[in-house]
Each structure stands twice: as structure tokens, then as C-alpha cells.
Amino acid sequence: MRIILEAVIAVLAITVLRAVIGMIMKGFSDLFGPSSSSSAGGASRPQRPAPGPEPLKKDPMCGTFIAASSSVQKTVDGETFYFCSAECRDKFRGPVRKAG
Ligand SMILES: [Zn+2]
Numbered sequence: 001m002r003i004i005l006e007a008v009i010a011v012l013a014i015t016v017l018r019a020v021i022g023m024i025m026k027g028f029s030d031l032f033g034p035s036s037s038s039s040a041g042g043a044s045r046p047q048r049p050a051p052g053p054e055p056l057k058k059d060p061m062c063g064t065f066i067a068a069s070s071s072v073q074k075t076v077d078g079e080t081f082y083f084c085s086a087e088c089r090d091k092f093r094g095p096v097r098k099a100g
Contacts, residue, residue: 057082061091 056065064084071082076094083089 059084059088060095061088064088 054067054069057068057071058065059071060081060083062084066082066084068082071084072086072089074081074083074089074092076092079095081089081092081095083092
């Protein structure tokens with residue numbers, strides 16, 4: 001009755017194989033899809049409180065936007081222009097006027 005012994009061995013082998021394959025698959029799924037990471041709760045992100053809505057001015061020379069308080073200003077014909085630097089301010093010759 002060798003067939004019965006082989007059958008038992010086959011069943012045992014299949015059982016062991018299933019267990020091993022299951023462990024391997026579990027290991028792979030842990031590797032590729034880590035599910036043990038704890039979900040971080042809380043959506044509150046520390047935001048730097050803005051001192052106030054400060055309007056940004058565009059430097060007419062280089063196109064840079066600067067805050068009015070930190071810009072270099074120049075008033076031409078009663079109109080104030082804002083520049084990123086004194087260099088841009090010095091380059092500025094006044095508002096563009098259309099000929100004609
Ligand atoms: Zn500039």
C-alpha cells in the first residue's frame with residue numbers, strides 16, 4: 001500500500017506548500033503595499049500667519065512682483081511706481097506714453 005503513503009505525503013506537501021506560498025505572498029504584499037503604516041491623523045498644517053494682505057506691486061522694469069513695503073518707490077507725475085531695486089528704479093524713465 002504505497003499509494004496511500006504517497007497520497008499522505010502529497011497532501012502534507014501541498015499543505016506545507018500552501019503555507020509557504022501564503023507566507024511568501026503575504027511577505028510580498030507587505031513589501032509592495034505596506035499596510036502597517038499608521039495613518040497620520042489631523043489635517044491641520046502649521047501655517048505662517050500673514051501679518052496682513054499686502055498688495056504686490058509689479059516692477060515695470062523687470063516684471064518682478066514685490067511687496068509695496070519692501071519695494072523701492074518712485075513717483076512720476078503723481079503716480080507711484082514700485083521697483084525691486086534702486087537699479088530698476090534708476091532705469092525707469094517714467095510711464096510708457098504712446099506717441100501721438
Ligand atoms: Zn526690478
